[in-house]
Amino acid sequence: MPGPKRWTPALEDLADLRAGQGQGAGVPVDPVLAEHFERATDLLERMRQQSQRVPLTDRVARSQRVALLLTSDMRVLAASPRARALLGGCGEGAALLDHLTADGARSLRELVHLSRGRSELQRLAILHTDTQPRHLLARLIDREETPDPARRQAPALLIEALDIAWNAHLSRTLSGSFGLSPAEIEVIEGLMAGHNVREIAAHRERSEHTVRNQIKTALARTGTGGQADLVRLVAMIAKATPPAPSGAGGAEGLGRSRLLDLADGRRMEVLEIGPEAGRPFLFLHGMLDATAGLARMVGYLHERGLRAVAPLRPGFGESDTAGPPPQALERHVEDLRSLCAQESSQPMPVVAHMGGAVAAHTFAARAPEQVSAIVSVAGVVPIVDLRQITAMPRRQRIVAMTARFAPSVAPALLRAGIAQIDSDQVDRFLGALFPEGTPDRAVIDSLGVADLIHTAYRKSVARGPEGFQTDGYHVVRDWSRAAGAHGRPVHVIHGKRDPVVTARSVEAFARELSSRSLTMLPDAGQLVLYKHPHRVLDAIEVAM
The missing domain is CATH 1.10.10.10 (Winged helix-like DNA-binding domain superfamily/Winged helix DNA-binding domain)
Structure with a gap:
């Protein structure tokens, strides 16, 4: 099975193999091969966990608790936000001594002395403070663990709050x-x-x-x-209880995160962006970039007094899974009904971003009284014709073909892609989706949003492939009945140069909707939300 480095070439090989195949009811998968992919799924999950190892400096810097990494001369190598606040923003590790009791300060000085002498006699000390947290654990880090290659001959000091890491x-x-x-x-x-x-x-x-x-x-x-x-x-x-993989499922920069308890015992993660008292709209995310597009325009949301409420579908982020794909979508629709009832007594606009269009139209069909209108931004359409798939770029083409014709293979392929996202290959993953010379790559480079998108990708894949399996299952099936049943106004905003969902497919789909308007942007590709935020915000305000 392809590892992170082989993911892109493997997909290209498979795309070349399948590109010329004709449309059919389905491609049978040999049972032995299917069993092999099931075993490979477990192996790829182990690869994924191993690839999620984060450098110690990054782990310390991202910690939600007090955490410090110091050299033997008390120079700060890394510090969490709470640790920097404790140091008073001076950036000097010695400032920590001001918050230690006499015994705590003495213990820290002794540990520093031992680190300079490279002694193995004492490896840790408990430090008493005069503030919260009351106790810190200081320990020497083995030379081979020290993240600074130039200082590997001198042990470092790792100091962390001695408390429960609540998550x-x-x-x-x-x-x-x-x-x-x-x-x-x-x-x-x-x-x-x-x-x-x-x-x-x-x-x-x-x-x-x-x-x-x-x-x-x-x-x-x-x-x-x-x-x-x-x-x-x-x-x-x-x-x-294992914590979420560091750097994998965090919502840093993607909005305020909370967990909503659902009637059936599951929990759904909800991200919010914009003023807390702002006018709410529902944002249904795509398959990969979560709320990255919204996060980039947080200032505009505040200016207009708009608040995005973005529930993560089952299997994405911290949201619990909800069973097989058909069942998962139905249960998610019920989740949305509960969420919207809590947020507003009035119908809300629903923004359907990319793959979120399936859930948006299905929700509107089940609960039209809770939806004022749908704003479809680079939204998918039912992919029911093989010509729609063969027109896609290679990577999206093979994923769509696998979801449609060989779903038993999909988990292994998705896990390989997730391993690449979790590893240092995330730039290659992004580059394969948005190659150099394309309109979307130009948007990423000009706005400088690559790191934000990386964060969103890692957020999306934190729980594994289940969410993607569900989305992939529904995207390549005919869900047009739901779209035609709700009668809610639909404003479609699409890029004419979108390489995945072509302008022709979108125009054909829009003609089937009873109440719709279509804005086709000639200079945009798939990243409409990033390139034309005010077009989207204007449509949301009209739908209020």
């Missing part, structure tokens, strides 16, 4: 295992941070009586005999 996985584990509510989990998080009932109540703007009752409920549901036992239990669960 969405831990919250989901507590909710699923004990039936704890979000409010009860929030109280437990406060206890784990060392806060007392009064502090938790003040932070949550609740009465102390309410917080005590929530603690009692949490004790009963977890079967623990007291707060100390509860803290011990959660600490052990946290130790056994």
Whole structure:
């Protein structure tokens, strides 16, 4: 099976093989070959996990906790945002001494002295502080782990908060295992941070009586005999609960992230961009770039008072999976109904970006009373004719062919692509999608959004290929009945030079809609949202 470096050549070989095949009901896959791909799926998942290793300096810099990496002379190699705030923005590791107790400062100086002498006698120390967090763990990093090649002969000091790294996985584990509510989990998080009932109540703007009752409920549901036992239990669960891969699923720069509890026990991640009190619209993302296009125009959203509410479909980001593709779409539509009911009592505009068009039209068909209009931006159309697939660029062509004719092979191919995204090959992945000399590549280069798109790609693939399988399944099937059933106004904004969904296909699809307007932009490719943000925002405001 192709690894990250062979992903692009492998797809090109397969594209050449299939490009001349005629249309048919399906291409049979040999059972032995299918079994091989299933085994390869497991191997590729291991490759993916290995490729997600992040340099220590990056891990420290991205940490949500206090984290510092220092040289033996207290020079800062990397620091998290909270650590920089603790240092007062001076960038000198010695400033940490001002926040340590006398014993803590002495322990740190001893560890620094040992690092300079390259002693192996003592490797760590507990540092007491006069602020939050109350305790820090300082340890010497082995020479081969030191990220600075020029200093590998001198051990470095890694200093991290000695607390629980709270994350969405831990919250989901507590909710699923004990039936704890979000409010009860929030109280437990406060206890784990060392806060007392009064502090938790003040932070949550609740009465102390309410917080005590929530603690009692949490004790009963977890079967623990007291707060100390509860803290011990959660600490052990946290130790056994893997965090999201660093740098893979983060929402840095993509919006405010929250997890929405759903009626069937799943959780859906929702990203929001724009003013918190802004007028809401629903944004249904494409297959890869999540909310990157919106994130680039956050200033425009604030200027217009618009707030994007972007739910991530099952299997994307931190959203739980929802079963096989047909079932997953139906369940997601119900998720959207719940979300929109929470956000607004009035119908909302729905922005369908690229692959999000399938969900947008299906949702509008099921709940037209919750949708004021659809704004389709570089949206897909039903891919039901082989000529539509063969007109695509090579990479998209083979993925579409696999989804349509050999779906049992799709997971292995998708995992190979994900491994490339997670590895240092992400630039090659992006380059294959948007080659040099194309309108879309020019947009990426002129706006300087490559890093933002990389972040969005890693966000999308954080859970693996399930979300892509679902999207791929529906895109290459005839979902036009849903589009023709809802009767909601549809404003189609498309690039005439879009290499994946051709202008001809879009024009033909638009003619079938009962209430639509079509804006075909002659200078744009697929990245319409990036190149023409005000065209999109104008259409959203019209749909309000």
